[in-house]
Amino acid sequence: MTIYIVRRLIATIPVLFLISAITFFTIRLLPGDPALAILGPEADFNLVEALREELGLNRPVIVQYLDWMYHAFQGEFGESRRSGDTVAALVSDRLEVTIQLGILSLIVAVILALPIGLLAGSKPNTPFDYLGTFFAVVGAAIPNFWLALLLILVFAVDLGWFPALGFTSFREDPLENMRGMVLPAIAIGIAQAAVLARQTRASMVEVLQQDYVRTARSKGLRERNVIFRHGFRNAMIPVITILGLQISNIVSGAIIIESVFSLPGIGKLLIDSIFNRELVTVQALALMLALAVAMSNLLVDVSYGYIDPRIRYE
Amino acid sequence: MSSPAIPWEDESRRFAREREFVRRFSRRPAGVISLLVILIVLFAAVFTNVAATHDPIFTDFDALFSGPSGAHWLGTDNLGRDTYSRIVHGARTALLVGVISVGIGVSIGMPYGMLAGYLGGWKDEVMMRVMDAIYAFPALLLALIIIAVLGTGIFNVMIAIGVVFIPGLARLVRGSTLSVKEMEYVLAAESSGASTWRIILQHIAPNILAPVIVQGSLAVGFAIIAEAGLSFLGLGTQPPDPSWGSMLSGAQRFLTSQGSLAIFPGLAIVLTVLAFNLLGDTLRDLLDPRLRGSD
Numbered sequence: 210m211t212i213y214i215v216r217r218l219i220a221t222i223p224v225l226f227l228i229s230a231i232t233f234f235t236i237r238l239l240p241g242d243p244a245l246a247i248l249g250p251e252a253d254f255n256l257v258e259a260l261r262e263e264l265g266l267n268r269p270v271i272v273q274y275l276d277w278m279y280h281a282f283q284g285e286f287g288e289s290r291r292s293g294d295t296v297a298a299l300v301s302d303r304l305e306v307t308i309q310l311g312i313l314s315l316i317v318a319v320i321l322a323l324p325i326g327l328l329a330g331s332k333p334n335t336p337f338d339y340l341g342t343f344f345a346v347v348g349a350a351i352p353n354f355w356l357a358l359l360l361i362l363v364f365a366v367d368l369g370w371f372p373a374l375g376f377t378s379f380r381e382d383p384l385e386n387m388r389g390m391v392l393p394a395i396a397i398g399i400a401q402a403a404v405l406a407r408q409t410r411a412s413m414v415e416v417l418q419q420d421y422v423r424t425a426r427s428k429g430l431r432e433r434n435v436i437f438r439h440g441f442r443n444a445m446i447p448v449i450t451i452l453g454l455q456i457s458n459i460v461s462g463a464i465i466i467e468s469v470f471s472l473p474g475i476g477k478l479l480i481d482s483i484f485n486r487e488l489v490t491v492q493a494l495a496l497m498l499a500l501a502v503a504m505s506n507l508l509v510d511v512s513y514g515y516i517d518p519r520i521r522y523e
Numbered sequence: 524m525s526s527p528a529i530p531w532e533d534e535s536r537r538f539a540r541e542r543e544f545v546r547r548f549s550r551r552p553a554g555v556i557s558l559l560v561i562l563i564v565l566f567a568a569v570f571t572n573v574a575a576t577h578d579p580i581f582t583d584f585d586a587l588f589s590g591p592s593g594a595h596w597l598g599t600d601n602l603g604r605d606t607y608s609r610i611v612h613g614a615r616t617a618l619l620v621g622v623i624s625v626g627i628g629v630s631i632g633m634p635y636g637m638l639a640g641y642l643g644g645w646k647d648e649v650m651m652r653v654m655d656a657i658y659a660f661p662a663l664l665l666a667l668i669i670i671a672v673l674g675t676g677i678f679n680v681m682i683a684i685g686v687v688f689i690p691g692l693a694r695l696v697r698g699s700t701l702s703v704k705e706m707e708y709v710l711a712a713e714s715s716g717a718s719t720w721r722i723i724l725q726h727i728a729p730n731i732l733a734p735v736i737v738q739g740s741l742a743v744g745f746a747i748i749a750e751a752g753l754s755f756l757g758l759g760t761q762p763p764d765p766s767w768g769s770m771l772s773g774a775q776r777f778l779t780s781q782g783s784l785a786i787f788p789g790l791a792i793v794l795t796v797l798a799f800n801l802l803g804d805t806l807r808d809l810l811d812p813r814l815r816g817s818d
Contacts, residue, residue: 223652224652224655224656224659227652227653227655227656228656228659228660230656231656231657231660232668235668235669235672236668236671236672243672246671246672246674346797346800346801347793347797349800350744350748350793350796350797350800351789351793352748352751352752352789352792352793352796354751354752354755354768354771355751355771355785355788355789355792355793358771358774358775358778358785358789359785359789361778362778362782362785366778366779366782373778373779457659457660457661457662458661458662460661460663460664461661461662461663461664464661464663464664464667465663465752465755465756468756469775479664479667480667480756482671483667483670483671483758484757488671488672491667491668491671492668495660495664495667495668498660498661498664499659499660499661499664502659502660502661503659506659
């Protein structure tokens with residue numbers, strides 16, 4: 210197992226470097242001048258030139274990249290021009306919100322998807338299956354920001370059960386914090402649940418047709434045991450892969466949903482930074498989010514090796 | 524998978540194959556209904572002046588927030604603009620972004636994936652690692668980085684969403700190319716001295732179209748949601764031009780008093796995306812059964 214983990218770690222290193230290069234060069238090499246993007250198209254030529262000098266844009270691009278990487282390794286991502294705070298400080302203030310939202314969304318997705326997929330997959334071509342498939346198909350077509358508006362409309366405006374906007378820190382008031390997080394987590398989680406339920410169903414249908422399941426049944430095992438001990442556990446292997454891919458979608462979801470609910474997280478910081486032309490912050494956030502996704506994919510790969518021993522011996 | 528396009532296949536056999544495809548497609552209610560929905564949306568998008576009842580940006584201060592009526596089928600917004608006509612014009616934006624961004628993704632991702640798969644070895648390895656790294660970026664994040672540099676607006680949104688599709692399509696195409704390049708007709712073309720691009724374009728491309736068509740159809744649905752999301756955030760279509768996402772963004776401000784404003788544009792997105800997704804699923808079942816349930 211250790212060899213498998215080390216091999217996966219080594220394979221991830223070039224991807225991490227490529228991610229940093231893509232983040233850096235996308236912003237530097239796309240048509241358009243970062244200095245002009247920050248100051249606006251109407252900006253005075255001398256001001257633009259001064260900013261180019263300040264940002265080090267007149268140096269060779271490879272030198273700029275190495276310099277940026279050198280500082281990034283030390284957690285220095287520059288400063289926000291608007292607030293004067295370091296990007297690292299801005300991020301650390303907002304990390305709690307996004308991590309909590311991500312985890313809660315994942316929990317919503319799993320809690321909904323596994324029973325729906327399990328039921329649909331173990332009773333194919335029954336009303337359970339049709340309902341499960343309907344959920345999976347429609348859930349994947351609903352934009353999370355529209356779902357968020359509908360949830361606000363029903364559960365915040367009409368029923369008044371949850372707040373429509375704003376954030377209370379968990380340390381300040383855990384109950385109020387959770388009340389504020391329920392709707393955003395559902396808004397992100399539903400679409401992920403749809404994809405996950407579809408995969409769970411497909412996986413269950415396939416596994417339940419395997420010879421070892423037939424053997425378990427012919428041994429006279431109770432159907433519940435067949436489904437949970439033989440079917441569900443084996444069906445989980447591809448589901449975990451999909452779950453890993455969902456992390457990327459949850460990050461995308463958080464970016465937009467934090468703005469809908471005015472949650473002061475990384476996603477909202479990113480959108481605000483784009484509007485305020487804070488390219489230094491955008492670049493740093495993009496790098497951090499992509500690295501976080503790559504690392505969580507690595508974790509999924511490693512857990513995959515634990516669950517399915519065949520994988521680590523490949 | 525569909526049988527390969529054979530260069531010397533005669534017209535009558537090709538016609539028979541196409542007729543068989545239409546017959547099988549017509550037996551799929553989900554596919555037929557989704558195609559009908561897409562055709563209706565397409566009609567609205569192309570013939571906006573026929574389908575719409577009002578000018579989508581005309582403000583009528585005598586009809587602010589009016590509910591559905593004979594004059595305004597789906598009511599009006601805070602500026603008295605006709606919601607139905609704005610949805611019809613929004614269909615044009617949605618389809619345009621959907622088709623063009625998928626076109627950008629296919630026109631770069633497909634040759635890239637074919638080249639990587641055909642060349643093989645270390646070149647393939649390097650090319651695909653670059654795609655893996657791009658793939659590591661959450662879709663919306665990648666689109667946002669591009670928009671941060673290029674600026675807001677519908678044209679840049681098309682480019683941003685198109686770039687998001689490139690790695691996924693490149694991976695898919697590379698996989699198909701790996702199996703097709705071992706076919707006898709490709710080996711024959713190689714031995715007759717055909718150039719790499721000639722082999723890729725004439726012999727490989729026609730035979731890997733099926734999965735690309737399936738993926739393309741599913742990608743249009745994703746692009747419509749992405750465009751709506753970016754316009755919702757204020758980064759895509761700019762006011763007063765109508766887009767389903769910007770209509771929802773406007774509706775958010777009046778959620779407590781005029782909640783119904785948020786209903787119809789969202790329904791338009793869901794129905795259209797659902798139609799593209801179901802069409803994609805149907806095409807996958809008919810063209811490429813190996814991929815069934817693989818997403």
